[in-house]
Amino acid sequence: MMDAKITRATERSLVELAPGAKIHRDVDDSISESMSCSILEMENFELEWTVLYDEYLYVLDGTLTIELKDGTYDLKTGDSLWMPDGTWHFYHTKQAKVLVTVYPANWQKTRHPD
Numbered sequence: 001m002m003d004a005k006i007t008r009a010t011e012r013s014l015v016e017l018a019p020g021a022k023i024h025r026d027v028d029d030s031i032s033e034s035m036s037c038s039i040l041e042m043e044n045f046e047l048e049w050t051v052l053y054d055e056y057l058y059v060l061d062g063t064l065t066i067e068l069k070d071g072t073y074d075l076k077t078g079d080s081l082w083m084p085d086g087t088w089h090f091y092h093t094k095q096a097k098v099l100v101t102v103y104p105a106n107w108q109k110t111r112h113p114d
Helices: 107-111
Strands: 015-018 021-027 036-050 054-070 071-076 078-082 088-104
Touching: 015 036, 015 054, 015 088
Parallel strands: none
Antiparallel strands: 015 021, 021 036, 036 088, 054 071, 054 078, 054 088
C-alpha cells in the first residue's frame, strides 16, 4: 500500500493533452490502480468519446456543455456528472476547469492489454 500523496497547488504542472486542453494527473495508475484524479483545463475545446471506465466530472470553474444520448446539459461551476462505463458523450467549452476522476485508473491496461 502506498502512502498518502499531497499535491500542492504550486507544484502542479499542466501538460498539453490536446490543442485547447491541459491536464495534471494528481493520481494516476502509478499511484492507484483503482482510481485516478486529474485537473483538466480547457479553452475552446471539444471532444466526442465513449468512456471505457466510470467517470465523474466536477466543474471547478466555467461552463462545460455536454451532450448525452438523452439531451444536452450546461454544467456550471459546482455542477457534476457521473457517467458509467460505455457512456457516449460529446462535450465542448469556451473555458472550463474540471476535476476528473476515473475508475479503474488502470483502464488502459485492462481494456487494452499488450
